[in-house]
Amino acid sequence: MSIRQLIINPGSTSTKLAVYEDEKEIAGESVSHSPEELAACGGLYEQIPFRLKAIRRFIDKQNLSVSDFDDIMCRGGMVWGIGTGGYRVNDELVTALSHEEYASPHASDLGGILGKMLGDEAGVDAYIYDAVTGASLPKVAQITGFPEIVRRSSCHVLNMHAMAERFAQDQGVAYDSLRLIIAHMGGGVSLCAIENGQIVDSIGDDDGPFSPERSGFTQILPIVRLCYSGNYTYEEMKSMIRGNGGLKAYLGTSDAREIEKMIADGNKEAALLYRAQAYQISKGIGELSIVHKGKCDGVILTGGLAYSGMLTAMIEEYAGFIAPVYIYPGEHEMQALALGGLRIMTGKEESREFHLDDIRASGQMTFAAP
Ligand SMILES: Nc1ncnc2c1ncn2[C@@H]1O[C@H](COP(=O)(O)OP(=O)(O)OP(=O)(O)O)[C@@H](O)[C@H]1O
Ligand SMILES: CCCC(=O)O
Known part of the structure; x- marks a missing residue:
């Protein structure tokens, strides 16, 4: 049955x-x-x-x-x-x-x-x-500069694990033997480092690169000032971080296909923002390469944005020196x-x-x- x-x-x-x-x-x-x-x-x-x-x-x-x-x-x-x-x-x-x-x-x-x-x-x-x-973050990865705040992991675990397992199968190697960096690039962007089949560190959607609809992370003091400016409620701040931030906040759309069309039509702001997104994702990959002490078997790009040859080419240009880049578009x-x-x-x-x-x-x- x-x-x-x-x-x-x-x-x-x-x-x-x-x-x-x-x-x-x-x-x-x-x-x-x-x-x-x-x-x-x-x-x-x-x-x-x-x-x-x-x-x-x-x-x-x-x-x-x-x-x-x-x-x-x-x-x-x-x-x-x-x-x-x-x-x-x-x-x-x-x-x-x-x-x-x-x-x-x-x-x-x-x-x-x-x-x-x-x-x-x-x-x-x-x-x-x-x-x-x-995730399984070691203690050293959980420290922040605020004794009251423990650093926590959040990333697109489900799709990342599935893609890492598929990659291991495609390469004909045991998943547990791989040291990987994975960038999930969807409406939200998150990254993780995988070792021994476990997520040992990550960069969450509010913790690193901005994305089509999320603000990502930036310097803290301007954010604190915004929170206390009296201009925004807690709910409004949250919606800027998740839902109405990132490319959508600048360009009015979170659809990367529309943004690529804007770029093709000569929109210079769209071109700069799209490059900035690739740049920030690449910096995230660089940050996680430290977790593997530089010895990384591959960087996997996945999520809806990995269908974009324009974006993945820019990431490869910045981060390709770290490890070979593999593209597994979509989410599963x-x-x-x-x-x-x-x-x-x-x-x-x-x-x-x-x-x-x-x-x-x-x-x-x-x-x-x-
Ligand atoms: N063929 C494509 N070329 C370029 N961008 C694409 C393509 N297909 C989808 N996208 C973009 O991928 C993004 C959405 O990705 P995805 O569907 O993985 O996100 P989601 O499931 O809504 O959010 P999340 O992955 O954060 O849970 C959108 O910006 C969309 O425009
Ligand atoms: C880390 C955020 C995960 C998601 O948006 O699905």
């Missing part, structure tokens, strides 16, 4: 859904949510009923019900102090996914919450897999979730149980939001 799984991947502007039977996708849909629809919901967690409706519509369309699934696999959120792999969604994980002290607000936080709500109706377990914050998160779920369902991998005390013990809790 095959294993049938419902896959849920909430993003900032869409909810991606799929049904898998064993390794095969038998149905898939990316339900787009317009800015107006999302704004009408209010905050992130107020989107739950709206997204739940979209998921139910998708399940109905397949003539299935929740009880027809063996499990529900959900994109993991930005819960601090969590490891990689699969976690069964229990009540403590739902609490963590719903509170800013435990998790950074991000659309992917909704995955486990939605999965558990649906699963509970029919006694089906929901899991998150390779959560955005899952739905398949990675399904394969992770299949390993759990077939007993090849054990899922983990989450406890709020794990976050407390990690020292990675955050201050309460204002």
Whole structure:
């Protein structure tokens, strides 16, 4: 009997859904949510009923019900102090996914919450897999200049692990033997260093290069001044960091294809900004080369922006001296979730149980939001 799984991947502007039977996708849909629809919901967690409706519509369309699934696999959120792999969604994980002290607000936080709500109706377990914050940073990588702030990892773990494994297969070498740097370049950009099959350091979407829709990191004092200027609320600051920052803030679009058209039409500002994006991503690669002490087997460029020959050529021009650059365009998160779920369902991998005390013990809790 095959294993049938419902896959849920909430993003900032869409909810991606799929049904898998064993390794095969038998149905898939990316339900787009317009800015107006999302704004009408209010905050992130107020989107739950709206997204739940979209998921139910998708399940109905397949003539299935929740009880027809063996499990529900959900994109993991930005819960601090969590490891990689699969976690069964229990009540403590739902609490963590719903509170800013435990998790950074991000659309992917909704995955486990939605999965558990649906699963509970029919006694089906929901899991998150390779959560955005899952990593194994050594102590030396966790120090900041602020004793009150522990440096935490956040990156596109799901797609990065999947691409690293594909790369190892393509090269015919053991994944665990590779020292890699991966840049995931989508609406948000993040990077990681992989060693022994583990993410040992990373640069998050608010921690390094700007991206099509995110501000990335810049000098701290101007940001502090902006926060206290009285011109912006906390919510507005967050939306500049994630959603309305980066290329979108300068050029009014986060679609790199439109930006390339602007460049082709002679728009010099667009050309400068696109180069600046490549430059910053390359600097991120350079920063992570230190983690490997310069001995890196490859740099992998992935995500939607890796389809852009213009961008990848510029990155290769800056960072190609570090290691050979390999391009794996697109993201393969739905398949990675399904394969992770299949390993759990077939007993090849054990899922983990989450406890709020794990976050407390990690020292990675955050201050309460204002
Ligand atoms: N063929 C292409 N050429 C150039 N850019 C492209 C191409 N296809 C997609 N992109 C760009 O990739 C970006 C979106 O990438 P992707 O779909 O991986 O992001 P996302 O899933 O929305 O966000 P994230 O990866 O941060 O979760 C957009 O800027 C889009 O314009
Ligand atoms: C690090 C951010 C991950 C994401 O946007 O999906």
